Amino acid sequence: MKRISISLILFALMLTAAKAQSTFSVMTLNVDGLPGKFLLFDVNKDGPLSAGSERISEYIASKDCDIVSMQECFNYRWEIWSRLFAGYEHDEWTGGIDSESHQLDYFHLQNDRFPCDGLNNAWKKALKSTAYERVAHEKNFGKFSHEFDDIITKGFRRHEFTLADGTEIVLYNTHFDASSNRDEQLGNDVKDREARLSQWMQLRDHLLARLDSRPVLLTGDFNSYYTRDDIVAAFIEPIKATGRATVGDVWIEKCRKGVYPKVGDEKDAEELFDKILYVNPVGGMELKPVTVTVDIAGYQFEGKPLGDHYPLMATFSVGNRNTTGIEALTHATKAETFDLQGRPANRSSKGIHISNGHKYINE
């Protein structure tokens, strides 16, 4: 009893200290929103479609994250937004893959390109997006094959957010060039890799050109593995080399103790295409990842995944360089936290635990 009382006092003290810090949570999720059919072709017949997209919306709302970065938000945006209207603002929807909203030139399909990027961001109404920019990738590969990346206007979106307590952060949301399993197996994905590296570099240059004292989050479906695309050489090291900022990947930090897989090594089975990276400007505000969650077990309906990607969530503290992160935890619940294998996190161990920003005692 005495031990518990001491813990509660300590916890109360921490919460008091937390008021001087800011915390927030972010989710990135490819919502698998391609239509089942386009013209005569089965595009995504096994995808979530309309009903599944509503379930995804329910899922997103239930996670109560402050910011949600979505990719492939194409034809079912109303369904995706349906459970979010009450609590969230969102940025522009740029269209779906359909022949009604975009008139196709069937005789010059090579010149056709859907204007949509499939990206969408939602953020709680307590936050504010004070500046927004949409940028197309300079290089894509694959218009009628190689995963059709070039048939839409893929790129990235940049938001400047003011959190509820007035803290400012910058957030990118993006969807990089994909390559098919077939092409990867045949070694026919060289141009896809080149396109992705180009996109990493474009994103890097865009970020550096606008870097100030605000920390930056990069979220999205990067279609990249560290073992396949040299993300460290193309993105992380060049930013560090400027001496202006440090870079981290929440998954690397929390699950690989900060050690990046090497290009050419066997892929880490737990690595996802979906990533959350953060860039802390030297002398500026600092983001510190507190938790990272890949919710495999929770992102299901009747035993099947809701979509073809799993949600990646992280909580961050933001403050000066001395911030530990622990004192900044505020919300989320025990039951919603899972490890990278989809197992409920810390279920069996005893003691004080912190999960998704919530501290609790397991006896």
Add this chain to the structure above:
Amino acid sequence: MKAGMLAAILTICGIVNVNAHANDLQEGVEIIHECDTTWHFGYNGINLYSRPMHRIDIAYPTVDAQGNSIRLSGSIVIPGNVYDGSSPVDGVLLYNRYTQLQPECCPTRGFAEGEFVFMCTPLQPNWILVESDFYGFGITSDHILDQYYVYGDANGHASIDCLLAARKVLDERGISQGKFLLNAGVSSGGYDCIAAQRVRDMYYKDEIKFDKTLVAAAPFDVLTAYSGYISKKNNPMVEVSFALIVLNAFNRQNNLGFTPQQMFNEPLASKFDDWFNSGLYSSSQVADSLKELGIKTFTDALQPAFLDRDSEEYGKLASAIKARSLQVGWTPDPDQSYYYQHYAHDKAVPVESGREFLNFLTNNSHHKKSLIPELTNLTTCMYVLSDSHTISGIQFMLRLAATLTAYPVLYYDGELNTHYYDLIKVGTPMGIIQLLEEKGIDVAGAYSSLTGNDGGGGMDFFSLIATLNKYNERLEEYGTSLTEILLIADDSGLSLTDIMQIINYLNSKAEESNPDEAACRAMHRQVNEQFVGDYYYNSMLDWLKENNVNLNDLRIGF
């Protein structure tokens, strides 16, 4: 006859010294005329489609058949929407025009009788055309009597040098040439197209890489073609004018010394120079006049000596033709890809001369015949039922339009579309059938109704095979035979095993059902449209049908 136009002709036998060709083509390219113009697809006096074009006429250095430096003219024709920058360009088409007898019938005089068929339709291919006038036309029209007609690779040099000159002009103007380069021609233009490919393979492998060479109804082996005429000398179902132009051209170019009276029967002999050498009449007018004169067979037109393989006259002619054969000294580059089409009963250019081309490629290079589009480096398409050389040409041009439209889609990512490749890699006929059936297409249903023509004047191989057993009695009605079918199958890269496998399979399926004909025709079309180019081809046929165009009535003189 314009007596003043007769020029001295040197007799040059043997292979031209090709080193003489290596003149500096970067020098001496000159723009001689430039204009905005409009091309029209007209039919029976009604304009069906118009398209603004920008034409740049150039003069450029090249060589004649003897390797002497000369200057020729040619055109670069850019679709207006490409020239004004509103549409990106897909590529350059090196187009080799077909037979003309009048000096004004050439690109720099604005003559585009065939070009409108593949450029001025709703498909609107965004390709730049490059076309040589060829010797005897344009700035060399004073020498029209001396035009090189299926004469070695003379027009091949003219065509390739025109392409190089056009590249220079386009580069200097900052006009993009797109991603692709095709080479095409039909009839004598098909011959010149092959000649251009030969020149490219022999002298410009590094500078020029054609993505595809598309040829139809070409007298590739001129002697085989002429021999075909002899075999059919009493057959009234022929068009004699091509043979007469060949004989006339080789007589002139090789100074064989035959007079019209020695070569032709009266009354043609008296009229020949006026009709063929005056430059006053088109090839269509000449062909019509021959019919009006009652000349229906080669026996009607030619002196017996020119229809006798043992005669001295035939020997002289044959030697001259052999000396200029495209086959001499050419090893085709296996990395170059071909599409070849010929009507099996072509009345003007016997199919045997085209078949020689297929055999030449397969025997002298690593070209493998297939009727599956894009499956190999030699796609073939052999039709029967229609014997019209003109319809053959128009159908080829529609096919060319479809190819210009399909190619940027099929090869957009710098390789054959991987999804399309997955479809055709099972490119045995049975493999295709099974794949289509897996996709829910009733191939057997389609098979049982394949008895009509396809709207383009011919019946394709699949259609014909389908009729073999169930409609066997119709083969005779169609003027063909099982032997010919098997020959065409060979042209298409099909083995007898393939054929028997298909027939047995389809017969067993056909017995199970008797689908309604209209549905089967729709299925037939669905089968064809698995090939991307056929989607566009059928779109063209639909458009023509909507405008009540009968291809047989399109007046184009090949």
